Amino acid sequence: MYNVLLGIFGGIRRLRMAEGQKIGRAGAEVLRERARRFRRTRLLELKMIGKALASTQHPILVHIIPMRRCNLDCGYCNEYDDVSKPVPLQEMADRLSILAGMGTSIITISGGEPLMHPELEEIIRHIRKHKMIAGMITNGFLLSKDRIRTLNEAGLQHLQISIDNVTPDEVSKKSLKTLDSRLEWLSEFAVFQVNINSVLGSGVKNPQDALTIAHRAVELGFTSTVGIIHDHKGQLKALDPRQIAIFEEIMNLGKRSFSRFNDFQHNVARAKEHTWRCRSGSRYLYICEDGLVHWCSQQRGYPGIPLREYTDEMRHREYETKKFCAPRCTVSCVQQVAMLDNWRDPQNLKPMPKKRTPQAPAAPPELVQLG
Numbered sequence: 001m002y003n004v005l006l007g008i009f010g011g012i013r014r015l016r017m018a019e020g021q022k023i024g025r026a027g028a029e030v031l032r033e034r035a036r037r038f039r040r041t042r043l044l045e046l047k048m049i050g051k052a053l054a055s056t057q058h059p060i061l062v063h064i065i066p067m068r069r070c071n072l073d074c075g076y077c078n079e080y081d082d083v084s085k086p087v088p089l090q091e092m093a094d095r096l097s098i099l100a101g102m103g104t105s106i107i108t109i110s111g112g113e114p115l116m117h118p119e120l121e122e123i124i125r126h127i128r129k130h131k132m133i134a135g136m137i138t139n140g141f142l143l144s145k146d147r148i149r150t151l152n153e154a155g156l157q158h159l160q161i162s163i164d165n166v167t168p169d170e171v172s173k174k175s176l177k178t179l180d181s182r183l184e185w186l187s188e189f190a191v192f193q194v195n196i197n198s199v200l201g202s203g204v205k206n207p208q209d210a211l212t213i214a215h216r217a218v219e220l221g222f223t224s225t226v227g228i229i230h231d232h233k234g235q236l237k238a239l240d241p242r243q244i245a246i247f248e249e250i251m252n253l254g255k256r257s258f259s260r261f262n263d264f265q266h267n268v269a270r271a272k273e274h275t276w277r278c279r280s281g282s283r284y285l286y287i288c289e290d291g292l293v294h295w296c297s298q299q300r301g302y303p304g305i306p307l308r309e310y311t312d313e314m315r316h317r318e319y320e321t322k323k324f325c326a327p328r329c330t331v332s333c334v335q336q337v338a339m340l341d342n343w344r345d346p347q348n349l350k351p352m353p354k355k356r357t358p359q360a361p362a363a364p365p366e367l368v369q370l371g
Contacts, residue, residue: 025184025187025188026187026188026189026221027188030188030189030190030191033152033191034190034191036191037157037191037192038193041133041157041158041193044105044131044133045133048060048105048106048133049340051103051105052105052283052340052341053340056282056283056319056341056344056345057103057312057316058102058103058104058105059099059102059103059104059105059282059283059284059285059315060104060105060106060283060284060337060340061104061105061106061107061108061283061284061285061333061337062099062104062106062107062108062284062285062286062287063108063110063284063285063286063287063296063297063333064092064095064096064099064107064108064109064110064287065087065109065110065111065112065286065287065288065289066086066087066092066109066111066114066117066120066123066289067084067086067087067111067112067113067114067116067117067289068080068081068084068111068112068288068289069081069082069083069084069085069086069111069112069113069116070082070111070112070113070116070139071113071116071139071141071142072113072139072141072172072173072174074164074171074172074173074174076171076172076229078298079110079111079112079297080111080112080113081112084112084289086116086117086118086119087117087289087291089119089122089123091291092119092123092126093123093126095287095291095307096123096126096127096130096132097126097130098307098308099130099132099285099287099307100130100131100132102312102315104132104285105132105133106132106133106135107127107132107133107134107135108135108136108137108158108333109123109124109127109134109135109136109137110136110137110297111137111138112289113138113139113141113142114136114137114138115138115141115142115143115147116142120154121150121151121153121154122154124136124151124154124155124156125154125155127155128154128155133157133158134154134155134156134157134158135156135157135158135159135160136151136156136158136159136160137159137160137161137162138159138160138161139161139162139174140161140174140179140182140183141173141178141179141182143182143185143186144185145185145189148185148186148189148190149189151190151192152189152190152191152192156192157192157193158192158193158194158195159186159190159192159193159194159195160194160195160196160197161174161179161182161183161194161195161196161197162174162196162197162198162199162227163175163176163179163196163197163198163199163213164198164199164204164209165204165205165206165209166206166209166212166213169205176209176212176213176216180216183196183216183217183220183222184220186220186222187220187221187222193222193223194222194223195217195222195223195224195225196213196214196216196217196222196223196224196225197224197225197226197227198210198211198213198214198217198224198225198226198227198250199226199227199228199229200226200227200228200229200239200243200246200247200269201228201229201237201239201243204229207242207243207246208246210226210246210247210250211246211249211250214226214249214250214253215253218253224250224253225250226247226250226251226265227332228247228265228268228269228330237271238269238270238271239269239270243269244269244270247269251265251266264276264332264335264336265332268330268332273327273328274326274327274328274329274335275327276326276335276338276342277322277326277338277341277342277345277346277347278295278323278325278326278329278334278335278338279318279319279334279337279338279341280295280296280299280318280323280334281293281295281303281314281315281318281319281321282315282316282318282319283319283337283338283340283341284296284333284334284337284338286300287307288300291306291307291308292304292305292306292307293305293306293307293310295318295323296331296334297331298325298331299325302351303318303351303352317349317352319341319345319347320345320346320347320348320349321347321349321350321351321352322347322348322349322350323347323351324351
């Protein structure tokens, strides 16, 4: 769960470091509002931790998709199309109300490309109206100075951009060269927190690019994480020694990421199976553009139940269900949510037979792809 969880597990030390980090060319007014929003967000996150530790009866993090369409066609991605229409605002508002009623703490808007949704800022306002933390994952291409200001005004609290290489290639256009001007605008105008995610692994031509991107992120005052792309079947594939060295350097860059204390990504980098209790379908939900509940982005199709019909009993059962894909999973946001519950409540149930609905999409042929 990218930048949100960097803050959650960083505590007071993280707060002090973030307030003192390099902040680009931002003016005094932006700096004041950035500090205010940072403190308010940290307070919400600390409350979220207390609530999550006190009870397992509510979702912690929900990824919600308002737009499956994307303006890019990255070769490794299985989460977009080029034809879908945006989900109507009222439908998004209804879904957010249901999630708020469940007690959800964090909503991350994803896609597709969420910036293509014509009423994105209103969706963010609905999240904040329900006092849930509002985050977004974007490729960043549609950012402008004015759009950053409207995201500020809407109340966005976290934003992540994944950058795949220094210069664009046939697989990905998400390069530092094409996005650097947007990063400078974010450094200058954004009052929300920004995380830049670089990638390593199968298909990455130059591993050194990840380190260059991470250093640029820190230089501009952002947090930096690293994801791991695996083979075309979505399975674990160990990084080579050079990639491991770069991975470890990025993980320790700036000493700000809680992931230094989490062995999940270290196991992923070495293709080691990981022992944990995946709470997807319960503490973590993935809501697709059709309003169906799924385990995660890489297990779309199960349970495939409309959010309106997803009962408390269903969520509680998924909490106790052992996931067949967990040992070789690379979806770090789901694992990070599970950290709050790994110490309690064993999973002794098996997945139920899938409920067929007219809306339910076929499950993708490939499993987890991005760490």
